[in-house]
Amino acid sequence: MTRQEDFNGTVTLPAGLTIASIRKAVDYIEHELSDLVDIYYEQSNVFSALVGIYGAKALDTFSVYEKSRHLDEAQQRFPDLKRRGSGRSPAPEECLESKGSKRVWALQSHYDHAGWYIVWRYLVDPTMTLEPGKPVVMWRADIAFLQRDDWKYEASRAGEGKGGRTHTFGLREPARKLDGKAVYRRQDIRIKRGKAVPANGA
């Protein structure tokens, strides 16, 4: 179970979203993904996508934010979640995108939509020293409202015969923009050399 003292009630949240619902979501994600950790070792980027998906699923269950009831939109369109009753074309203030990442600050997307973003920062703990029975641990959850200008286009040089990634948008100055936006942060995790590590570890 998550600890109450790891939640920060001073962080501005989207309208209607509560600490209680985020806390339930964190517990839900950790529980559900414990059975899927093998995927992490197969394809870590796919696993991160699952973290985002389960985050959206959890908030759909435990909060006033819901996934689109139109299957095509729910599967692939922005946003992952919208405030209940906000209609089919919600304002950015009522959009909530769920993303999972093991990175400390960085955030990438294929689009530069304005809206609320919740980022589930996780780590894989194969020895389960942090939490017995939990190989996947959420150590921070950032939540922030991002404007279109907050995103920076990162072009692709992919081409025939040379491969390459597709284009992305990256959040500008993520450490500064997300500073103070952690609605949840485990006190027993610290950042060392750009990675999240147990505070009592090496």
Next chain:
DNA sequence: TGAAACACGGCCCTTGCTAA
């Protein structure tokens, strides 16, 4: 000197559209 930012390399998936 170390953390953060940046740039660019890589991967996976599904759906919608269009031409054959």
Next chain:
DNA sequence: TTAGCAAGGGCCGTGTTTCA
């Protein structure tokens, strides 16, 4: 009807640069 491609969705790893 089907197959190919573009577009859109989800990311990570690592080397280099910048800055406090």
